[in-house]
Amino acid sequence: MSSQHWLIPATEELGFKLLKGHIVRITDVEGEQVADFVAFNANDPSERLDPGVTLDTVRSKNVTPGDIIYSTRYRPVFTILSDTVGRHDLLLPACRPxxxxxxxxxxDHISCYDNLNHALAAFGIPAAxxxxxxxxxxxxxxxxxxSVRVERPLSRAGDYIELRAEMDLIVAVSACPCAESACNGYTCTSIAIDIR
Amino acid sequence: MSSQHWLIPATEELGFKLLKGHIVRITDVEGEQVADFVAFNANDPSERLDPGVTLDTVRSKNVTPGDIIYSTRYRPVFTILSDTVGRHDLLLPACRPxxxxxxxxxxDHISCYDNLNHALAAFGIPAAxxxxxxxxxxxxxxxxxxSVRVERPLSRAGDYIELRAEMDLIVAVSACPCAESACNGYTCTSIAIDIR
Structure with a gap:
């Protein structure tokens, strides 16, 4: 797999295959923009990235470089290689209509739930x-x-996180379309994806 | 539905149907025992109790009487009627082998994941x-x-929580079989279920 680059326009989505050992960089292009990120074992989509298992193993809601992101089956899905922000979410579901x-x-609001299902359908993964x-x-x-609060993201324009795939994966990313709350700083913007 | 009573022996499970408007009381019989509790819409099991949606709507990890427990589709599943403990978990997955x-x-450790799947199978709900x-x-x-820590339960012998069903449900409960951590105070004991 050679290097690849995509720009996900505001409120839209992307699906892609990511082979073990390759690195994906997710960039908040303009700042204060959330990217809902899911990943499925490419060889058995009944196994997927699981924030709850990650909490159970990493024992922190604030993951950092060197930490592993786990699957439903307690196997490594990603290792965090770098992160210029240090604040992401492992607690809340995707927004949905x-x-x-x-x-x-x-x-009938556009949503991460529908975006992710749409991106995954192209890879044969049924709607969750x-x-x-x-x-x-x-x-x-x-x-x-x-008490649980969602505040403005700490990310500024150009901030990113880099993840190394620890298994072959189908990944989907949604540039969160919620302009109604502080979640995206009340404005929806784009997300960039780079693979190497 | 008349009143019903079951005792779930240590490390075992129970499944039952609960009609809208009925009340289930879950009692920690000996104290410091966790009960993994799941519920599915009896008329459409693709809708289920969702701790993440509950966090998103109640805006607290510490739910209290009067709070609603929500489904994947942001609909009420239960209302908490009473609670003699005030500390439960909405963050972590079921233990699994x-x-x-x-x-x-x-x-090959016995687990809440296998217990729940076994209880739900009797009602035609496939393994999750x-x-x-x-x-x-x-x-x-x-x-x-x-940082996230699991400490000894605050529940003492006879403590309970009561939930009123807001839709017809298939419920499964596992008396958590983990004796390896503080989760159940290092000893697995029974859970009582009463419906009225």
Whole structure:
């Protein structure tokens, strides 16, 4: 696989295959933009990146370079090689149309859930009942009293995270289309993907 | 449905149907025992209880009486009616054989994942790729620096939580079989279920 580059326009998505040992860089092009990121074992999509298992093994909601991102089956999916931000989310599900209805009273809103399902369908992966992604650049804060808040991302223009694939993967990325909250700083922008 | 009572022996599981409006009480019989608790829409099992959506709507990892537990589709699954403990888990997945291999170097360990799949199979619900339950009595602490720790449950003998079903449900409960950590106070004991 030679190096590849894509720009995901604001509110859109991308799916791609990533072979073991290759490195993907996800860049927040303009700053304060979340990328919902999911990955499936290319040889058995019943195994996938699992934020909950990652919490259980890394024992921190704030992963850092050197940490491993795990699968549902407690196997390494990615190793974090570098990260210019240091704040991502392992707790919250992908936004979906029902979320926009319940929280913002908006019908038929474009969503990470639909974006990810669309990107994955091209690789033969059926629509999931739910996605709980590794939400890159998403700034979820848990206070001492247990309250959970989503604040503006800490990422600035050009900030990125680099992940090395530890198995052959089908990856999908959604440039989160939520302009209704601080999640993306109230404005949706693009995400760049580079593979080497 | 008349009132029903079951005792789930240590390390075992139970599945049952729960109709809308009925109330289930889950009791930690001897204290410090976690119950992994999952629920599926009885009329469409592609919709299920979702701890991530609950975090997104309730905006707290520490749910309390009056709070709603939500489904993947942002619909109410349960309302918490009463709770004598006040500490449960919405973050971590069910233990599964691979967890015991990776974290404790033990093969073929009994697990909540297998227990739940077994209980659900009797109701025609296929084995899930993963379960992320509402982990009752599980005491997961998130520190200010983001580190995640599982401590001894705060529940004492006879403590319970009561949930009112907001839709017709298939429910499965596993008396967590992990004696290797503080999760169950290093000893596995029974869980009682009462429906009225």
């Amino acid at each position: 029902e979320m926009y209805e319940v929280l913002y009273d908006k019908k 009942d739910q996605h709980t992604p590794f939400n890159l650049f998403m700034n979820t804060v848990v206070d001492a009293d247990g | 691979e967890m015991y291999e990776v974290l404790y170097d033990k093969k 790729d993963q379960h992320t339950p509402f982990n009752l009595f599980m005491n997961t602490v998130v520190d200010a620096d983001g």
